[in-house]
Amino acid sequence: MRHKGDIFQNSAKANAVPLVMFIDMNCYFASCEQQRHPELRGKPVGVLTYDSPNAAVIAASTEAKKFGIKSGMRLGDCRQLCPELITTTTNPPWYRQIHVDVMAILRSYCDDVIPKSIDEAVLNFNSYSLVYNDLSAIAKKIKADIAAKYDYLKCSIGIAPNSFLAKVGTGLQKRDGLVVITPDNIDSYLATMKLTDLPGIATNNERRLHMIGIRNPLEMRHSSPALLRKAFGGVVGDYWHRRLNFAEVDMYSRAENRTMSATRTLSRQQSQNRQVLDSMLISLCTRLEQRMVKSGLFCKEVSFSIRYRDGGSWDTAVKLADPLQDAMEMINYIKERITDYERSHSLQALFNERVTNLTVVITSFMNGSVMQYSLFDNRMKKDTVRKVMYEIKEVYEQNNIVRKGCELIIPGVMKDAIGFGSVKDMIVKLDGEIKNRHLLEEDKPGVRRMATLKKKPVEEHKEPDYNDIPQNEEWEGVSLAQTLQHARK
Ligand SMILES: [Mg+2]
Secondary structure, eight states: OOOOOOTTTTTOOOOSSOHHHHHHTTTTTHHHHHOOGGGTTTTEEEEEEEEETTTBBBEEEEHHHHOOOOOBHHHHHHHHHTOOEEEEOHHHHHHHHHHHHHHHHTTTTTTTEEEEEEEEEEEOGGGTTTTTOOOHHHHHHHHHHHHHHHHOOOOEEEEEEHHHHHHHHHHHSSTTTTOOOOOHHHHHHHHHHHGGTTTTOOHHHHHHHHHHOOOOOHHTTTTTTHHHHHHSHHHHHHHHHHHTTTTOOOOOOOOSOOOEEEEOOOHHHHTTTTTHHHHHHHHHHHHHHHHHHHEEEEEEEEEEEETTTSSEEEEEEEEEEEEEOOOOHHHHHHHHHHHHHHHHHHHHHSTTTEEEEEEEEEEEEEEGOOOOOOTSHHHHHHHHHHHHHHHHHHTTTTTTTTHHHHTOOOHHHHHHHHHHHHHTEEETTTTEEETTOOOOOOOOHHHHHHHHOOOOSSOOOOOOTTTOOOGGGGGOOHHHHHHHHHHHH
């Protein structure tokens, strides 16, 4: 349960002052090409990844858009709409260069700049309320600075009390726009929009909203959190209510993760031993504990899933009244759910020889610095002790010792992980990439660099923007790579 007064990770309380700016470069790739090749300016241009008749246009210039050309359209279809379309292929180093220069301009006005993509960024001016009294003037200066460096580039800027509404603002005036959304004018803007004009609302969400009688963004803003929870099936509905009512729920920097997950695939040999399964659960939870301690976060939701060899699965989610960081607490909650389920279903144990994968995902983070401790428990002490323990482990380079210990149940399996074992669990793919599904990951960057294997992105991520967060990557095969290097000598 969320209490009133909780400061949710990344979310300020509703704040009606427009202090967040969102910048979206207009027709970015196409404008970059027109910047570099003045002969393309003022003409319909389509940017392609490969120069082939079957290629799709990945970006269209303003002039091309007037003919109805959109990103993702096949070149053939584009030519039908606009026979004089000029095509050019992408030049990523040039786009990155401009991105870096634009970000430098933004950082000269605000030190809290989060790039959202190659052509978008959010600037949080919340700590500048006494420095600047007119953010529109700042926005105009930013536009002028960009134009001074790249005269053909234009951007749309939205200013609002939160980053979501600021982004909405960039969509309201497309080329070279500047829109400030305030409590006074928000309803008049929303009244002109369709649900699918809101970033994050596509046809599926639109259908859900229609089903409960919400037909447009204005009605959505004035709906109760309870109704929106019904539409979105849970806490996501609260986020939507907060977004449209000036609270911040979308401001994430690299250090602040929306979800963290740990997952482990098990061999047949491993899943035959109940103790191994228990130990794997400890290992996964310990890994998450370690990440939370490292980033000073506590979570309020834990979910756990088991996948079976026959394709079946079982999952559970626990919402917590008190945010937790402790691995053993996390395990106890999960085990409680497992026991409840087993009792009420009198089926065979959930941890059985058919298990092929265990995954723990944690979410709803709170920063340790805003934790409220109850007066009558000793959590605060425990939390401090845990932090100190990790600091000591860090000094002695024993960060992973608990996890390693947990996975040391079957000596033969651990042999793989420390680098001398059999290669029966190894998969060599056609392209030469080598995988072993039962190895331990290491945290040390030095060791990571030695790995010849590819990183595996975490699957549980639903928000594409945040996929590159280092703490959310699972690394596999490190020790095997070392083994192979050793074997080749
Ligand atoms: Mg753009």
